[in-house]
Amino acid sequence: xxxxxxxxxxxxxxxILAKAGRxxxxxxxxxxxxxxxxxxxxxxxxxxxxxxxxxxMMLVLRxxxxxxxxxxxxxxxxxxxxxxKKLSSEIEQQLEKGIIEMGLEPDGFxxxxxxxxxxxxxxxxxxxxxxxxxxxxxxxxxxLANEACExxxxxxxxxxxIRVWPHHFDTGIYVSANENIGIGFGLAMEDExxxxxxxxxxxxxxxxxxxxxxxxxxxxGKWETEEGFKGAILPIEDFExxxxxxxxxxxxxxxxxxxx
Numbered sequence: 298x299x300x301x302x303x304x305x306x307x308x309x310x311x312x313i314l315a316k317a318g319r320x321x322x323x324x325x326x327x328x329x330x331x332x333x334x335x336x337x338x339x340x341x342x343x344x345x346x347x348x349x350x351x352x353x354m355m356l357v358l359r360x361x362x363x364x365x366x367x368x369x370x371x372x373x374x375x376x377x378x379x380x381x382k383k384l385s386s387e388i389e390q391q392l393e394k395g396i397i398e399m400g401l402e403p404d405g406f407x408x409x410x411x412x413x414x415x416x417x418x419x420x421x422x423x424x425x426x427x428x429x430x431x432x433x434x435x436x437x438x439x440x441l442a443n444e445a446c447e448x449x450x451x452x453x454x455x456x457x458x459i460r461v462w463p464h465h466f467d468t469g470i471y472v473s474a475n476e477n478i479g480i481g482f483g484l485a486m487e488d489e490x491x492x493x494x495x496x497x498x499x500x501x502x503x504x505x506x507x508x509x510x511x512x513x514x515x516x517x518g519k520w521e522t523e524e525g526f527k528g529a530i531l532p533i534e535d536f537e538x539x540x541x542x543x544x545x546x547x548x549x550x551x552x553x554x555x556x557x
Contacts, residue, residue, distance in 0.1 A: 300494065301487045303427055303435045305417050307342065308466040308486065310358055310380060310424065312410060313365065313389060314344035315463035317356040320406045321347035331410075332460040335468065337440040342461070346370075350400030356392070360436065363426055367395035375399060380424045388424075412464045438494065438533065442468035442484035445496065445543055449482045452551060467497075474555060478502045481528075482547075490521065491532040496539075496546065499528030500554040513553055518546040529553075 315331040322330040322345035334343050342358040353370045358380075365388060367375040376395030380388050386407070393403035419425075427435075446459045450470065457472040469483025479501040487494050496518075500507055509522040517538065518531040529550035533539045 298427065298431055300431070300434055300438065303431045304466070304486050304494070305415075306419065306425070306427060307358075307360075307435065308414065308463075309385070309417055309420065310363070311342055311461070311463055311466065312414065313385065313392070314342060314356050314358060315410060316389070316406055316408075318345040318347070319410065320408075321349070321354075321401065323347070329458075329460065331463055333463055334460050335436075335439045335443065337436055337443065340436070351375075351398075354399055360432055363424065365392060367392070367399065381426045382423045384421075384423055410463075414464065414466075434536075438484070438536065439468055441540060441543070442496075445484070445547065446470045446482060448544070448547060449480070449498075449551065452548070453480070476503070478554060478557060480551070480554060484533075490526050491530055493532045493534050495533060496531040496543065497526070497528055498530075498547070498550045498554065499526070500557060502557065507554075507557055511553075513549045515546050515549055516542045518542065518550070 311333050314333045318331040324330055330345055332345065336343050340360045344356040346353045346355050355368050357366050357368055359366060363380045365378045365380055369375060375398055378388060378391045389407040393406060396403040396406060443459055446468065450457050453472060453474050455472045457470040459468065459470055461468050465485065467483045467485045469481065471479060471481045474480045481499045481501065484494065484496050509520060509527065512520045515529055518529055520529055521527055531539060531542065531546045
């Protein structure tokens with residue numbers, strides 16, 4: 298198993314957190330009520346807070362042991378369910394006990410989501426625990442993604458929410474950089490764009506479209522300007538090398554987008 302395989306397994310499990318947001322959190326037009334986030338300080342993937350008769354609650358996935366936890370604002374566990382050696386349907390069924398304990402109805406919680414994720418080969422198999430080395434590698438890159446998003450927000454001097462979108466499972470932000478353009482930035486899973494996990498940055502002008510000319514050199518990063526995604530990417534083929542190149546990649550790409 299490698300980083301991408303770890304990423305896919307955590308992506309798959311995180312769909313249960315998205316279902317909790319879909320079912321219980323306040324609905325948002327952009328579907329962000331289904332978002333999750335990675336909290337490296339607490340070693341967990343966190344869903345959205347939602348209201349229940351017993352106060353605010355949240356479903357989290359603890360990375361260290363792959364346990365799902367219904368949690369209240371005091372960090373007290375309402376229910377803890379191990380996911381290891383279970384099918385996702387079994388996990389969801391067991392989590393319904395916690396939903397009832399919170400004073401909510403479980404109806405709809407296990408319903409299919411309104412989007413599709415890839416048909417991973419392990420979907421019909423019981424969940425496997427991932428070894429510590431691979432989890433540490435995953436946490437290191439996703440922590441770097443959080444920090445990179447914070448850097449972009451700091452350069453732009455704007456506030457933004459760093460979230461993981463459960464559909465594509467990218468750690469990302471989208472903000473209005475100025476009156477002319479919005480910026481999307483984040484870390485994407487390995488796909489056909491780069492053939493590896495990669496940082497991406499794209500620009501969305503309020504009027505018209507961008508013309509990709511006079512592009513600055515991004516070192517190990519590169520510009521994608523043909524079909525599909527258009528913007529600047531930094532493939533993560535060597536973690537330390539990419540980490541060292543990240544600041545320059547962000548600064549040069551962002552400078553170009555802001556000048557458009």
